[in-house]
Amino acid sequence: MNRFDYSRAASVAEAVAAAARPGAAYLAAGTNLLDLMKGAVVTPGHLVDITRLPGLDRIEPSGDGGVRIGALVRNSDLAHDRDFARAYPAVAEALLSGASAQLRNAATVGGNLMQRTRCPYFYDTASPCNKRTPGAGCAAIGGATRLHAVAGWSEHCIATHPSDFCVPLAALDAIVEIEGPGGARTVPLADFHLLPGDTPERESVLAPGELIVALRLPPEAAGFSAHARYLKVRDRTSYAFAVVSAAAMLRLDGGRIADGRLALGGLALKPWRVKAAEAALMGRAPGPEVFKEAAEAALAEAKPSGEANAFKVELARRIVVRALTLAAAGTPERLPALPASPFAASSFAPGAAHG
Amino acid sequence: MSIPLRLTVNGEPRDLILEDPRVTLLDALRERLHLTGSKKGCDRGQCGACTVLVDGRRINACLALAVSLDGAEITTIEGLAARDGGLHPVQAAFIAHDGFQCGFCTPGQIMSAVGLIREGQAGDDPERIREGMSGNLCRCGAYAGILEAVRDASSDMQREEAA
Numbered sequence: 091m092n093r094f095d096y097s098r099a100a101s102v103a104e105a106v107a108a109a110a111r112p113g114a115a116y117l118a119a120g121t122n123l124l125d126l127m128k129g130a131v132v133t134p135g136h137l138v139d140i141t142r143l144p145g146l147d148r149i150e151p152s153g154d155g156g157v158r159i160g161a162l163v164r165n166s167d168l169a170h171d172r173d174f175a176r177a178y179p180a181v182a183e184a185l186l187s188g189a190s191a192q193l194r195n196a197a198t199v200g201g202n203l204m205q206r207t208r209c210p211y212f213y214d215t216a217s218p219c220n221k222r223t224p225g226a227g228c229a230a231i232g233g234a235t236r237l238h239a240v241a242g243w244s245e246h247c248i249a250t251h252p253s254d255f256c257v258p259l260a261a262l263d264a265i266v267e268i269e270g271p272g273g274a275r276t277v278p279l280a281d282f283h284l285l286p287g288d289t290p291e292r293e294s295v296l297a298p299g300e301l302i303v304a305l306r307l308p309p310e311a312a313g314f315s316a317h318a319r320y321l322k323v324r325d326r327t328s329y330a331f332a333v334v335s336a337a338a339m340l341r342l343d344g345g346r347i348a349d350g351r352l353a354l355g356g357l358a359l360k361p362w363r364v365k366a367a368e369a370a371l372m373g374r375a376p377g378p379e380v381f382k383e384a385a386e387a388a389l390a391e392a393k394p395s396g397e398a399n400a401f402k403v404e405l406a407r408r409i410v411v412r413a414l415t416l417a418a419a420g421t422p423e424r425l426p427a428l429p430a431s432p433f434a435a436s437s438f439a440p441g442a443a444h445g
Numbered sequence: 446m447s448i449p450l451r452l453t454v455n456g457e458p459r460d461l462i463l464e465d466p467r468v469t470l471l472d473a474l475r476e477r478l479h480l481t482g483s484k485k486g487c488d489r490g491q492c493g494a495c496t497v498l499v500d501g502r503r504i505n506a507c508l509a510l511a512v513s514l515d516g517a518e519i520t521t522i523e524g525l526a527a528r529d530g531g532l533h534p535v536q537a538a539f540i541a542h543d544g545f546q547c548g549f550c551t552p553g554q555i556m557s558a559v560g561l562i563r564e565g566q567a568g569d570d571p572e573r574i575r576e577g578m579s580g581n582l583c584r585c586g587a588y589a590g591i592l593e594a595v596r597d598a599s600s601d602m603q604r605e606e607a608a
């Protein structure tokens with residue numbers, strides 16, 4: 091690890107002021123930041139510890155009928171909060187499908203949003219990477235790309251965003267509350283992460299020194315609680331990042347889909363909300379044909395960034411159909427033993443077989 | 446820069462002066478306090494060998510800065526047995542069920558199991574225990590024994606609590 095100065099912020103204002111120093115980074119639990127620092131992938135000269143900031147560890151009603159989640163709420167505490175998990179079961183399932191119990195006990199909401207890509211070339215400081223060193227080139231292109239993007243990528247970067255949590259959040263129109271040198275502002279989560287374009291080093295809309303203080307879910311988000319699932323295909327049964335994942339949520343009314351939400355993980359450098367697929371669901375009776383149409387719409391613009399990841403497009407289509415089928419069957423009373431796993435016994439809903 | 450730090454480790458207050466903030470909780474325990482039970486496997490949060498309890502919750506000690514945890518209560522494998530040497534029910538169950546072979550991952554497995562049982566999410570459901578323990582790798586593949594040990598200890602501890 092590089093040498094750095096350390097300071098512990100006692101207030102948001104103090105944190106923002108300290109982070110204005112060039113080369114400063116916020117330290118939450120450190121489960122991503124310290125990992126990257128150990129590999130010299132990032133080398134901040136100053137760490138501003140935000141873990142003692144008062145008031146950011148609460149889950150509370152947001153006044154408008156939604157919920158407000160402080161940036162320091164631990165991933166496991168959010169997933170196991172009874173009221174939260176009942177109202178937003180797909181969010182809880184996504185959280186519990188990520189990392190391990192130890193990591194979830196430490197990891198914070200803000201840190202989860204801000205975690206960096208898992209592109210192996212980004213981690214390997216001997217490889218050129220435009221994210222690490224703008225203009226250096228991208229070692230992934232033409233390299234081992236099995237887990238790289240099939241949507242939203244550019245010729246400068248083909249990485250994906252690794253967060254599970256962000257996928258259902260994008261589907262539910264979550265809002266990010268930010269404080270910074272220029273004051274407070276809010277940004278929809280769907281606009282928070284940036285696609286690589288020709289500036290892959292810019293990963294979110296946060297300006298230097300800006301701090302995530304909370305996340306809000308609007309009142310409508312709880313309307314999907316009866317039919318909400320997250321499904322995640324991994325290279326091993328548990329404790330692995332998504333190859334492809336999907337958050338599917340339905341609001342059913344009189345046997346028809348009154349509202350549907352769909353977002354995909356593992357496809358792009360941001361959680362991939364697919365509104366065209368949601369539109370295909372509206373007003374229809376749930377069933378395999380409709381779900382297949384939605385899956386086609388969801389992946390219509392997908393494009394592999396390498397031969398090795400072409401399989402992800404078809405895999406994503408099938409995961410969409412499966413996730414929608416499971417959502418239509420209803421949120422299980424208790425989360426399955428293997429959250430989000432397509433192999434869990436409880437994931438085999440009637441009609442879930444591939445067509 | 447010298448940074449004073451107080452941790453309560455296995456019930457005893459320990460004062461440390463760090464000359465550098467880079468020290469992880471794992472290095473503080475092993476190198477400064479000479480509590481080498483917590484193991485350094487991958488040092489990157491992937492294997493679970495460094496699992497300890499911080500304020501009662503299991504975390505990976507390798508991915509936490511010691512300075513950030515100033516004031517925390519830490520429990521390591523060294524603090525699990527009773528003062529008279531009597532084994533903790535999870536330790537006893539690992540022996541009874543052969544929950545290890547080489548032993549390197551065992552302190553982390555045991556601390557993780559203690560955390561899992563406290564969290565109360567898994568009960569004695571084998572699938573939930575396996576999932577809850579998935580942050581602890583065992584390269585000898587002693588998983589079958591580990592599962593049985595955790596199930597057994599879990600019901601023992603529940604019975605004790607009920608009594």
Ligand SMILES: Cc1cc2nc3c(=O)[nH]c(=O)nc-3n(C[C@H](O)[C@H](O)[C@H](O)COP(=O)(O)OP(=O)(O)OC[C@H]3O[C@@H](n4cnc5c(N)ncnc54)[C@H](O)[C@@H]3O)c2cc1C
Pocket residue numbers: 115116117118119120121122123124125140161187188189190193196197198199200201202203204205206252253254255300301302303329330331332489490491
């Ligand atoms: C072995 C392993 C497996 C994992 N598997 C998964 C997985 O399957 N799915 C998944 O989704 N995640 C996975 N993760 C990633 C994990 O979710 C993140 O490491 C964690 O969420 C980061 O949170 P943190 O509090 O530790 O953040 P930190 O490491 O402290 O910070 C991460 C980044 O966010 C910035 N930051 C933190 N808080 C704020 C804030 N409030 N405002 C602005 N910036 C901030 C930091 O400056 C830093 O750049 C895995 C991690 C490991 C080590």
Ligand code: SF4
Pocket residue numbers: 207209210211212218219220221222227228229230231246247248249290
């Ligand atoms: S894909 Fe992106 S993160 Fe990976 S090497 Fe290329 S530029 Fe870097």
